[in-house]
Structures are given as structure tokens and as C-alpha cells.
Amino acid sequence: xxxxxxxxxxxxxxxxxxxxxxxxxxxxxxxxxxxxxxxxxxxxxxxxxxxxxxxxxxxxxxxxxxxxxxxxxxxxxxxxxxxxxxxxxxxxxxxxxxxxxxxxxxxxxxxx
Amino acid sequence: xxxxxxxxxxxxxxxxxxxxxxxxxxxxxxxxxxxxxxxxxxxxxxxxxxxxxxxxxxxxxxxxxxxxxxxxxxxxxxxxxxxxxxxxxxxxxxxxxxxxxxxxxxxxxxxxxxxxxxxxxxxxxxxxxxxxxxxxxxxxxxxxxxxxxxxxxxxxxxxxxxxxxxxxxxxxxxxxxxxxxxxxxxxxxxxxxxxxxxxxxxxxxxxxxxxxxxxxxxxxxxxxxxxxxxxxxxxxxxxxxxxxxxxxxxxxxxxxxx
Numbered sequence: 001x002x003x004x005x006x007x008x009x010x011x012x013x014x015x016x017x018x019x020x021x022x023x024x025x026x027x028x029x030x031x032x033x034x035x036x037x038x039x040x041x042x043x044x045x046x047x048x049x050x051x052x053x054x055x056x057x058x059x060x061x062x063x064x065x066x067x068x069x070x071x072x073x074x075x076x077x078x079x080x081x082x083x084x085x086x087x088x089x090x091x092x093x094x095x096x097x098x099x100x101x102x103x104x105x106x107x108x109x110x111x112x
Numbered sequence: 113x114x115x116x117x118x119x120x121x122x123x124x125x126x127x128x129x130x131x132x133x134x135x136x137x138x139x140x141x142x143x144x145x146x147x148x149x150x151x152x153x154x155x156x157x158x159x160x161x162x163x164x165x166x167x168x169x170x171x172x173x174x175x176x177x178x179x180x181x182x183x184x185x186x187x188x189x190x191x192x193x194x195x196x197x198x199x200x201x202x203x204x205x206x207x208x209x210x211x212x213x214x215x216x217x218x219x220x221x222x223x224x225x226x227x228x229x230x231x232x233x234x235x236x237x238x239x240x241x242x243x244x245x246x247x248x249x250x251x252x253x254x255x256x257x258x259x260x261x262x263x264x265x266x267x268x269x270x271x272x273x274x275x276x277x278x279x280x281x282x283x284x285x286x287x288x289x290x291x292x293x294x295x296x297x298x299x300x301x302x303x304x305x306x307x308x309x310x311x312x313x314x315x316x317x318x319x320x321x322x323x324x325x326x327x328x329x330x331x332x333x334x335x336x337x338x339x340x341x342x343x344x345x346x347x348x349x350x351x352x353x354x355x356x357x358x359x360x361x362x363x364x365x366x367x368x369x370x
Contacts, residue, residue: 004233005233005235013150085291085294085327094327096330102153104152105151106148106151107147108147109145110145
């Protein structure tokens with residue numbers, strides 16, 4: 001349930017943007033969510049509903065889940081990882097996550 | 113004056129949309145894209161780095177202890193404090209949803225404790241820890257243990273500025289936990305398997321548990337002990353002291369270079 005803290009942080013970031021970019025309504029938030037971010041997209045959407053401000057009353061939260069690339073220690077092939085210990089697409093060896101996949105990033109806003 | 117919004121710009125009729133982007137505000141009907149590129153964890157990372165810098169400047173070896181509720185974090189801490197007290201100052205930040213019961217146990221054992229009640233929050237963040245350190249006012253070179261909220265999911269995402277993350281697992285929980293909660297075990301520097309005195313009474317495959325930890329985190333140290341009976345505590349204290357020595361040597365060298 002740390003999604004609630006994250007939803008509040010998202011509202012704070014949007015408010016900061018509203019102050020500097022002078023908008024009063026947000027149509028869409030584009031957020032990218034790394035596969036190893038420990039965040040559930042469904043919980044984040046649910047938490048966002050709980051903390052919407054006036055400016056975000058009708059905002060659509062569009063979450064794009066993003067995989068991380070992992071290299072197989074056995075055959076060297078690159079595999080898109082959607083979770084820890086994803087099997088290598090070539091030889092089936094479990095792949096350990098190295099770097100990345102943790103992003104929870106507000107990429108862009110559609111505002112008016 | 114603009115007839116669409118009354119903003120003081122000349123009303124240019126059909127070309128109204130062309131001036132709307134240039135005079136500081138925008139009309140409801142017209143949308144535009146604003147690039148943000150900010151991560152929701154950025155602020156926590158900033159506070160975590162601030163904490164880490166503080167710990168390094170003050171040579172404070174800091175551990176973030178994570179586990180599910182009831183794995184024995186507080187019992188292990190009490191046992192450690194009793195062994196360390198008199199040799200080195202021990203500071204503990206206790207994170208719980210409610211009560212100061214854990215901080216009371218820690219203080220009774222001889223350490224300085226500060227309780228954070230997280231209320232509805234399921235984890236500690238770096239900002240809370242920074243303020244707790246201010247309250248504790250620790251001495252340079254002392255130990256700092258952060259006992260996180262009992263939860264194997266959420267605390268994994270929050271760097272607190274610690275040097276090492278300790279994941280605890282007790283033999284009453286099942287050997288498959290490292291695979292069921294991979295984020296937490298993948299991010300740990302050391303895994304402590306606690307309550308080993310109960311092994312004869314529970315269905316827990318120790319070899320399988322070690323294997324599961326290695327699958328998700330081959331580099332993690334694994335220490336088996338019972339914080340209640342004290343069996344294996346010598347191994348844990350040895351790990352703790354040698355890691356602290358290594359850390360202090362590194363920060364002193366770093367300080368000399370700077």
C-alpha cells in the first residue's frame with residue numbers, strides 16, 4: 001500500500017508543474033512503471049482516486065508498464081524481464097535483475 | 113480585449129488560438145502537452161543521499177532491518193544491544209504503525225531509541241529517518257539500526273541511506289519466502305534466518321531456504337541463528353563488526369582523500 005504515498009507524490013509533482021506552467025486542469029497523466037518497481041498499477045490508480053484534487057477531478061491516469069532488459073548468465077541472450085527470475089527466452093535459465101526497471105515516472109501531462 | 117477569455121490581449125478572432133500560448137494562461141478547450149520526466153521516488157532518493165552523506169561524515173554504520181511482522185527483528189536487536197553495550201553507542205530507529213512498545217524494549221536493553229509511528233503508512237521513508245536521526249543526536253562512530261515496519265513488500269522500494277540492508281526470515285515462515293517476495297530478498301546484503309531453535313518442531317527445509325535465497329540473490333551473506341537462545345549470535349556479531357570495520361576504514365580513507 002505504499003501506492004498511496006506515491007499517489008500523493010504524483011499530485012505534488014503535478015501541482016508544482018501547474019504553478020510553473022500555468023494550467024488549471026489536467027486531462028491526462030502519462031506515467032511509466034518499471035517491471036521491478038514494487039508497484040501495482042491497479043493499486044496506484046485506486047490510490048490516485050483517493051487523493052484527486054480539483055484540478056485532477058477528471059484526469060485519466062495512463063500507466064505504461066515497461067520491462068527491463070536482462071542478460072542471461074548462461075548463453076548471453078537478452079530477455080525482456082517482467083519479473084524477477086524471468087526465464088531466458090533462449091535457454092530457460094533464470095535471469096537475475098541487474099540494473100533498472102524501478103522507474104515510476106511522470107513523463108508527460110496533457111493539460112489545459 | 114480578448115473576447116474569448118477577457119485577458120487583455122487583442123481579440124484576433126480566428127487567430128485567437130495563436131496568441132493563447134503566449135500570454136501566460138490557457139483556455140479550457142485547448143489542450144497542450146507538458147513534459148515532466150520526474151520519478152515519484154526522486155524525492156526519497158534525495159533524502160536518502162542526504163542521510164547517507166550525514167552517516168558517512170559521522171562514520172555511522174547504518175543498517176536497515178526488514179522482515180514480515182513477527183520474524184524477530186526486535187528480539188535480535190535486543191540481543192545485539194546487550195552484546196554491544198559498553199563497547200559502542202547503539203542507536204535504534206523503530207518503525208511501527210502504532211505504540212512505542214518496541215522502542216521501550218530497546219531503551220531497556222541499553223540503546224538510544226526513537227519511535228516513529230507511521231499511522232497509515234506501510235514503510236519508513238528517508239525523510240522520516242532524517243528527522244528521527246535529528247531526535248537521536250547520535251555520537252560520531254556509533255551504530256544506527258533502523259527497524260523498518262514489518263512488511264516484505266513496500267519497504268523494499270525505499271532507500272533510507274543505509275549502508276546495508278538486513279532481511280530477516282524465521283523458520284516458522286516457510287522456506288519459499290525469498291521467492292514469494294523477491295524484491296526484498298534481492299535488495300538485501302545479508303539474510304538472517306532466525307528462530308533456528310524451533311527447527312526440530314517445524315516443517316522447514318533449511319537447505320532449500322539457502323538455495324532459494326541464492327537463486328534470487330547469489331551475493332547475499334546468510335546467517336542462521338536464534339536470537340532467543342543466543343545460538344549463532346557470535347556469527348552475526350562477527351559479521352556486524354567486520355562490516356562496520358570495513359565501512360569505517362572506507363569512509364576514513366574517503367575523508368582523507370577529500
